[in-house]
Amino acid sequence: MAEQSQVYGSSNIGEQPPSSRPYVPGFGAWGLRLMAISYLTVFIVIPLLVVNVQGLRFGLDVFWQSISRPEAVSALTLSVTTSLVMTVINTVMGTLTAYVLVRYKFPGKTLFNTLVDLPFAIPTLVIGVMLVLLYGPQTIVGKFLQQELGVRILFDTPGIVIALLLVGYPFVIRAVQPVLLQMDSNQTDVAQTIGASPWTTFRRVIFPIIRPAMVTGALLSFARSLGEFGSIIVVAGNIPMRSQTGTVYVYTQVEAGNMQAASSVSMVLLLVAFAATIGIDMMNWRRHARN
Amino acid sequence: MSIELIHVSKSFDTNPIVRDVSVSIATGELFVLLGASGSGKSTLLRLIAGLLELDGGTILLNDIDVTRLSPQQRGTGFVFQNYSLFRHMTVAQNIEFGLSIRKVKRPEREQKVSELLELIELQGYEDRFPGQLSGGQQQRVALARALAYEPNVLLLDEPFGALDVKIRVQLRQNLRAIQQRLGLTAILVTHDQEEAFDIADRIGIIDQGELLEVGAPDQLYRNPTHRFTATFLGTANLLDAHRNGTNIYLGGVKIPAPANTEQFSGKPVEVLARPEEVALSRTQEQSPGSIIGKGIVESVVFAGPALRVTLHLQGEGGKTLQALLTPSDVRDLDLAVGQEVWISLKEYHLLASSVK
Numbered sequence: 001m002a003e004q005s006q007v008y009g010s011s012n013i014g015e016q017p018p019s020s021r022p023y024v025p026g027f028g029a030w031g032l033r034l035m036a037i038s039y040l041t042v043f044i045v046i047p048l049l050v051v052n053v054q055g056l057r058f059g060l061d062v063f064w065q066s067i068s069r070p071e072a073v074s075a076l077t078l079s080v081t082t083s084l085v086m087t088v089i090n091t092v093m094g095t096l097t098a099y100v101l102v103r104y105k106f107p108g109k110t111l112f113n114t115l116v117d118l119p120f121a122i123p124t125l126v127i128g129v130m131l132v133l134l135y136g137p138q139t140i141v142g143k144f145l146q147q148e149l150g151v152r153i154l155f156d157t158p159g160i161v162i163a164l165l166l167v168g169y170p171f172v173i174r175a176v177q178p179v180l181l182q183m184d185s186n187q188t189d190v191a192q193t194i195g196a197s198p199w200t201t202f203r204r205v206i207f208p209i210i211r212p213a214m215v216t217g218a219l220l221s222f223a224r225s226l227g228e229f230g231s232i233i234v235v236a237g238n239i240p241m242r243s244q245t246g247t248v249y250v251y252t253q254v255e256a257g258n259m260q261a262a263s264s265v266s267m268v269l270l271l272v273a274f275a276a277t278i279g280i281d282m283m284n285w286r287r288h289a290r291n
Numbered sequence: 292m293s294i295e296l297i298h299v300s301k302s303f304d305t306n307p308i309v310r311d312v313s314v315s316i317a318t319g320e321l322f323v324l325l326g327a328s329g330s331g332k333s334t335l336l337r338l339i340a341g342l343l344e345l346d347g348g349t350i351l352l353n354d355i356d357v358t359r360l361s362p363q364q365r366g367t368g369f370v371f372q373n374y375s376l377f378r379h380m381t382v383a384q385n386i387e388f389g390l391s392i393r394k395v396k397r398p399e400r401e402q403k404v405s406e407l408l409e410l411i412e413l414q415g416y417e418d419r420f421p422g423q424l425s426g427g428q429q430q431r432v433a434l435a436r437a438l439a440y441e442p443n444v445l446l447l448d449e450p451f452g453a454l455d456v457k458i459r460v461q462l463r464q465n466l467r468a469i470q471q472r473l474g475l476t477a478i479l480v481t482h483d484q485e486e487a488f489d490i491a492d493r494i495g496i497i498d499q500g501e502l503l504e505v506g507a508p509d510q511l512y513r514n515p516t517h518r519f520t521a522t523f524l525g526t527a528n529l530l531d532a533h534r535n536g537t538n539i540y541l542g543g544v545k546i547p548a549p550a551n552t553e554q555f556s557g558k559p560v561e562v563l564a565r566p567e568e569v570a571l572s573r574t575q576e577q578s579p580g581s582i583i584g585k586g587i588v589e590s591v592v593f594a595g596p597a598l599r600v601t602l603h604l605q606g607e608g609g610k611t612l613q614a615l616l617t618p619s620d621v622r623d624l625d626l627a628v629g630q631e632v633w634i635s636l637k638e639y640h641l642l643a644s645s646v647k
Contacts, residue, residue: 193340
């Protein structure tokens with residue numbers, strides 16, 4: 001992901017392209033910087049502050065009480081565990097998909113490659129509707145799973161995981177794919193002539209190269225799915241202690257007018273997501289420093 | 292025989308890339324495959340390594356049929372032009388990669404790494420990463436990596452192509468020395484004839500997937516059988532002629548036929564003379580070789596240690612010839628553009644005529 005970090009890191013907002021106009025030092029550059037910083041402040045920093053102020057309005061004790069209520073703990077745990085399960089599955093399958101897309105030819109590959117991005121574009125609410133139509137108790141699939149295997153998809157954890165798998169589908173693929181494309185194929189050829197089996201070649205040659213991209217994709221999809229709401233409310237409903245995730249819990253508290261509880265749980269969700277993004281940045285930093 | 296190719300062929304889609312190549316390479320030989328880009332020389336190397344599957348033919352390595360074996364089972368050492376070192380591994384880890392796959396114990400691996408580092412003269416570089424090395428150093432590490440597990444044969448695909456001229460010359464002589472010291476059998480692919488002349492035991496000329504001719508460097512240069520070889524290696528002056536009796540007739544001019552060219556008797560031929568085999572003189576009597584006629588000097592160009600003279604041969608053909616003269620020759624002859632001189636050939640060779 002060196003390219004990404006370059007885009008974020010090395011492009012200097014203040015730098016002006018050479019132009020025929022005489023360069024006025026200071027104003028243009030500072031003006032642009034001021035605009036960027038205010039934009040960030042108004043739309044990100046202030047809302048963040050408000051949530052935190054609201055969550056901590058009655059002190060740490062109340063904050064702690066709000067997030068340690070059994071419903072809140074259950075909701076947060078469900079969010080984190082389903083997101084983790086999704087992340088593990090999507091990291092493995094996403095890496096595999098990226099590898100297949102880069103290395104192999106097959107009919108319909110271009111279409112496949114386009115479809116990968118679709119979850120970015122579909123409203124997640126629609127994803128929920130699609131899943132209900134597919135796994136609902138009246139459908140063939142839903143009936144089969146329920147009666148033959150005794151697995152309930154809707155209004156339960158499996159439904160949430162499936163929804164999240166869809167929502168988080170593109171992240172790892174789109175992170176790993178460019179790195180694989182850039183990789184010198186002679187490296188794997190040389191590993192083969194040296195005597196490495198395909199598995200050893202993957203483990204010792206390919207994996208170390210794509211690992212940072214895999215982690216970036218995994219963390220991004222994790223952060224994204226932690227905040228997922230639309231598809232979950234449709235697929236899993238809102239059953240406290242059972243299918244109520246963190247975001248759905250927050251929604252319920254907002255509906256009930258309990259802004260303090262909503263803010264407290266939101267803060268926890270924010271904190272976890274924030275940790276994930278910081279993790280990505282630190283990794284990019286380290287890679288940058290090494291090169 | 293260390294490497295034996297028997298009727299090897301390969302096509303991509305319906306495009307033949309390697310056509311019916313057969314050649315035997317002896318143990319300890321450094322064989323250079325010389326051809327232009329797109330001639331199929333790299334494909335041939337990949338076929339030998341098993342990185343590509345062949346369409347037809349047989350490949351033997353050390354008398355074992357490896358045609359159906361995977362690259363892992365063939366045990367070749369491959370060196371690419373772009374080094375292809377594992378960038379996340381140190382120099383030592385790169386070199387011992389083949390040994391760790393073969394589950395060789397650590398002390399033995401360390402021993403081997405230090406031996407190889409000494410061989411490539413990079414002692415003390417164990418813990419560097421490839422990114423910290425120059426191109427030439429990286430290529431030496433790539434060579435050590437390919438040698439570590441004692442491969443059956445060494446395959447080098449334009450190994451010096453990405454390097455500066457000076458380092459290239461030095462590195463190929465290092466390679467030659469190592470190859471001879473260890474008695475390695477190696478195939479080196481290149482488009483650089485100077486490189487081929489410098490290190491090859493034998494050269495194979497490849498054109499459009501066909502292995503046209505195999506021979507020692509001087510033999511291929513002096514006495515090629517194919518017109519392509521004659522023109523591909525160095526500069527060639529080619530003159531249409533006819534061999535009759537013990538003479539060759541170039542239009543109205545008669546010169547003696549070279550020895551051992553009876554197979555061309557009574558046939559149209561082409562006379563090949565290298566620029567350094569062409570001599571010029573002011574008078575007919577001073578000619579050091581067989582006179583082929585008079586010519587006009589078109590240009591005299593400085594070419595390092597020699598001067599390249601372009602001549603227009605007078606007569607019905609009106610051919611342009613190249614001659615390579617020493618500066619003192621040019622001074623003695625007092626050559627100038629537009630001047631008329633006698634052209635003679637000190638040595639010449641015959642090729643089957645391309646005109647049917």
